Amino acid sequence: xxxxxxxxxxxxxxxxxxxxxxxxxxxxxxxxxxxxxxxxxxxxxxxxxxxxxxxxxxxxxxxxxxxxxxxxxxxxxxxxxxxxxxxxxxxxxxxxxxxxxxxxxxxxxxxxxxxxxxxxxxxxxxxxxxxxxxxxxxxxxxxxxxxxxxxxxxxxxxxxxxxxx
Numbered sequence: 001x002x003x004x005x006x007x008x009x010x011x012x013x014x015x016x017x018x019x020x021x022x023x024x025x026x027x028x029x030x031x032x033x034x035x036x037x038x039x040x041x042x043x044x045x046x047x048x049x050x051x052x053x054x055x056x057x058x059x060x061x062x063x064x065x066x067x068x069x070x071x072x073x074x075x076x077x078x079x080x081x082x083x084x085x086x087x088x089x090x091x092x093x094x095x096x097x098x099x100x101x102x103x104x105x106x107x108x109x110x111x112x113x114x115x116x117x118x119x120x121x122x123x124x125x126x127x128x129x130x131x132x133x134x135x136x137x138x139x140x141x142x143x144x145x146x147x148x149x150x151x152x153x154x155x156x157x158x159x160x161x162x163x164x165x
Contacts, residue, residue, distance in 0.1 A: 022059045022068075027052060029069035030076070033129070037083040051076055086110055086126035088152040089135070093121040097143050104142070108135050124152065 010018075027048040035042050055075055060068060076082045093101055098121030111126040127135060139147045 019059050019061060022061065022065060023052070023057075024049070025065045026057075026059065026069045026072055029065060030072050033069070033084055034073060034082050035085045036081055038081060042085070043082065048076075051080055055079055084129050087129050087132060088113075088124065088126055089132075090122065090124045090150045090152055091135075091139060091147060092150075093123075093139070093147040094143060095120050097147065101139065101142050101147070104138060105135060108138075 024045075027045050030052075031043050031045045031048045034048075052072060055078075057072055057075065073082065073084065095117075098117065102121060102123075108131040109125045109127055113124045113126065114122075115124075116122040136149055139149050
């Protein structure tokens with residue numbers, strides 16, 4: 001009876017350690033996915049942890065860390081300069097669908113870095129990671145498998161030291 005329906009008792013210290021670990025994991029995910037929109041540089045985990053404490057974020061042990069990280073990003077946007085790092089994509093579309101599809105894709109694209117239109121439309125651009133699935137489905141359905149989508153980088157961030165003027 002106890003083995004099949006019983007519950008495992010977790011001590012206060014264990015629970016506290018588990019929540020602390022989850023808090024740190026969430027902060028790490030947020031630091032990984034976000035940048036300062038002005039400098040395009042990533043934030044440190046410690047800075048994100050401090051910001052999470054400032055907004056009094058409480059960890060929910062029954063929710064996944066990724067879901068909570070996306071929630072934290074939304075809440076942090078209200079108090080600090082933070083934005084999801086853009087994804088860099090390249091898509092190659094057949095010429096006849098290219099023109100039509102470009103108009104449909106325009107609202108989902110943040111920045112077009114390069115565009116080449118000879119026999120086919122080849123485009124390198126930056127998008128918000130939240131739009132990726134939508135763009136992927138749009139290209140698949142409109143080109144019937146002829147178009148291709150390639151992820152060049154998952155996050156577009158500036159690396160290296162900042163230059164002082």
